């Protein structure tokens with residue numbers, strides 16, 4: 124499929140819908156042909172901002188009338204599976220916000236349907252293709268740090284299990300770019316200072332399925348002796364400055380934070396002996412200074428254009444999104460059972476729900492969707 128311009132429809136016109144729309148609007152090879160939201164005022168607000176008049180409140184009408192190549196699905200996570208399945212009926216390519224969905228049964232379902240329909244799936248983990256991450260990749264390719272040995276990544280201080288689903292999904296996907304496939308995981312998980320029990324399993328805020336653990340530390344095992352540590356610890360106060368990744372190589376290190384990338388030309392850091400060097404960012408030359416979109420979202424769109432041109436998978440494909448979920452479900456399983464979990468797992472059901480069932484515990488009671496309200500039910 125190689126077109127001058129790919130036609131794009133946006134399903135969901137709130138925060139992330141606006142971010143996606145701006146990126147597809149700015150990119151010279153994509154054109155937004157339709158907008159849809161259940162709430163008409165949201166469609167109108169976004170339509171006015173990017174000057175799109177084809178506005179809908181029904182997804183089937185939008186797709187039938189606008190014939191898009193790609194449909195973006197930036198809605199709440201609990202709706203991802205149902206909406207992906209409905210949109211794939213139309214044999215279009217999709218991109219869905221992260222996390223891809225809430226368990227592996229759903230992820231398998233989406234991938235199988237996409238394969239049957241001849242559609243591509245991308246998961247909006249834009250960090251993995253961001254200018255900073257491409258800069259790190261360039262540094263690795265140039266041999267600046269030798270062979271990768273180890274990767275470290277931390278969250279922002281959300282309640283651990285929720286941090287895993289919400290932020291860990293991005294971090295794990297970043298790690299996959301450098302580590303390749305993950306073969307096994309081992310996790311330590313505590314709530315209120317004690318190892319978790321089946322009673323600590325709860326519904327996630329923001330519709331992200333089922334979670335447990337206030338403080339979560341996981342180790343991931345990749346090929347070629349590469350390992351990674353992933354921290355999702357609840358802080359008393361959220362701290363976005365903790366959201367960093369560091370790659371340790373045999374000859375040096377790389378450090379990522381937000382829109383920045385640094386290089387240490389030594390494998391070990393000693394204060395006052397060496398300094399970290401700032402790396403120049405790799406940004407597409409067609410990203411203009413007056414573009415309104417976030418450069419990472421723009422790069423995500425750019426990689427979809429490349430993938431469709433070359434009949435290739437997006438760097439953040441559905442296969443990668445499902446592997447991220449395998450790792451997250453493996454982390455929960457290891458946290459529950461206190462043992463190494465090999466991937467991919469045969470049992471695709473949610474491991475925390477299986478654990479509760481084995482202990483004779485029934486259905487979970489609903490909790491608030493909003494994170495602040497949810498947290499007040501868990502932490503004194």
Ligand SMILES: NC(=O)c1ccc[n+]([C@@H]2O[C@H](COP(=O)([O-])OP(=O)(O)OC[C@H]3O[C@@H](n4cnc5c(N)ncnc54)[C@H](O)[C@@H]3O)[C@@H](O)[C@H]2O)c1
Nearest residue numbers: 135136137138139140159160161197198199200220221222
């Ligand atoms: N990639 C990132 O950096 C990032 C950042 C924040 C959130 N997210 C993810 O984005 C998603 C939520 O994004 P948001 O905060 O904009 O969501 P939101 O719930 O605020 O907005 C979703 C919009 O979709 C609409 N919608 C829902 N179902 C619909 C349907 N059937 N038809 C038409 N419209 C429908 C809703 O009315 C709403 O306006 C979550 O999955 C979250 O994890 C990603």
